[in-house]
Amino acid sequence: MTAPLPTRPDGLWADDLAVGQTFISRTVDVSSDDIVEFAQRYDPQTFHLDDAAARGTFFDGLVGSGWHTAALTMRLFTEALPIATGIVGAGVDLTWPSAMVAGDVLHLEGTIDDITFSKSRPDRAIVVASHQTLNQHGEARQRSTARLLAWKRPD
Amino acid sequence: MTAPLPTRPDGLWADDLAVGQTFISRTVDVSSDDIVEFAQRYDPQTFHLDDAAARGTFFDGLVGSGWHTAALTMRLFTEALPIATGIVGAGVDLTWPSAMVAGDVLHLEGTIDDITFSKSRPDRAIVVASHQTLNQHGEARQRSTARLLAWKRPD
Numbered sequence: 001m002t003a004p005l006p007t008r009p010d011g012l013w014a015d016d017l018a019v020g021q022t023f024i025s026r027t028v029d030v031s032s033d034d035i036v037e038f039a040q041r042y043d044p045q046t047f048h049l050d051d052a053a054a055r056g057t058f059f060d061g062l063v064g065s066g067w068h069t070a071a072l073t074m075r076l077f078t079e080a081l082p083i084a085t086g087i088v089g090a091g092v093d094l095t096w097p098s099a100m101v102a103g104d105v106l107h108l109e110g111t112i113d114d115i116t117f118s119k120s121r122p123d124r125a126i127v128v129a130s131h132q133t134l135n136q137h138g139e140a141r142q143r144s145t146a147r148l149l150a151w152k153r154p155d
Numbered sequence: 156m157t158a159p160l161p162t163r164p165d166g167l168w169a170d171d172l173a174v175g176q177t178f179i180s181r182t183v184d185v186s187s188d189d190i191v192e193f194a195q196r197y198d199p200q201t202f203h204l205d206d207a208a209a210r211g212t213f214f215d216g217l218v219g220s221g222w223h224t225a226a227l228t229m230r231l232f233t234e235a236l237p238i239a240t241g242i243v244g245a246g247v248d249l250t251w252p253s254a255m256v257a258g259d260v261l262h263l264e265g266t267i268d269d270i271t272f273s274k275s276r277p278d279r280a281i282v283v284a285s286h287q288t289l290n291q292h293g294e295a296r297q298r299s300t301a302r303l304l305a306w307k308r309p310d
Binding site: 038072 | 159160161162193196197198199200201202209211212213214215220221222225226227229230233240241242243244245246247248249250251304
């Protein structure tokens with residue numbers, strides 16, 4: 001397979017990336033309306049829907065769905081690491097050390113941990129990127145390690 | 156810590172779960188409008204936004220964001236495994252063997268792989284649940300293993 005067409009012709013190819021390279025995103029604000037709207041569609045549990053009703057439950061109040069944190073993280077990721085052929089994830093491991101709350105101002109900090117070119121398809125690489133989603137107090141709301149596909153810059 | 160208040164008083168407690176127990180969800184339909192709307196907010200890449208513009212790129216057409224697949228999976232999960240204190244995830248590993256497309260009719264199939272009660276807090280358990288999100292042709296769009304918190308039924 002030759003490299004796919006770029007989705008960002010001015011973006012980064014696998015040979016533009018280096019192990020140890022870091023990236024950082026802009027911030028995104030999280031409101032209670034955002035939290036509730038996401039939850040109504042995708043994760044309609046009490047502690048993601050209603051602060052008063054959530055008192056005494058595990059989170060003891062309104063918190064964002066971890067999948068909402070993950071979705072916002074992806075938005076920041078696509079902007080902070082502009083791979084030419086797009087952010088194409090083969091898989092990801094993630095943890096939520098704490099839950100996102102209304103008023104959080106999130107940003108992403110990441111590092112390229114590994115780049116392995118395929119032996120059978122040497123124009124193609126698996127890029128391992130670890131990243132944290134942090135709020136304005138430095139609290140980690142998500143930690144992730146993603147395995148991404150990238151290609152060498154076409155001749 | 157005593158058990159948190161249930162979000163689903165008629166739901167399952169840790170001692171209601173058994174290793175090997177399976178669960179299955181209803182189906183959910185995926186439309187191109189759904190795919191594009193999610194992508195505009197959380198993953199605005201060409202191949203999640205515009206079928207024609209995505210030709211020649213990695214997916215060669217419109218596909219859903221993996222995070223959209225994950226969000227729909229969570230919706231099905233909350234319904235298919237009604238843990239009394241809610242689905243509280245400590246972490247998850249996930250892969251996307253193939254990308255979700257418009258017209259997919261997804262459902263979830265899962266298994267409880269492990270239940271480990273805490274030695275220091277014996278009313279609390281980590282439940283490991285592996286699950287697949289499959290379309291109407293049996294194609295796996297997501298495979299996940301989640302680590303969930305659950306509590307023994309209070310006296």
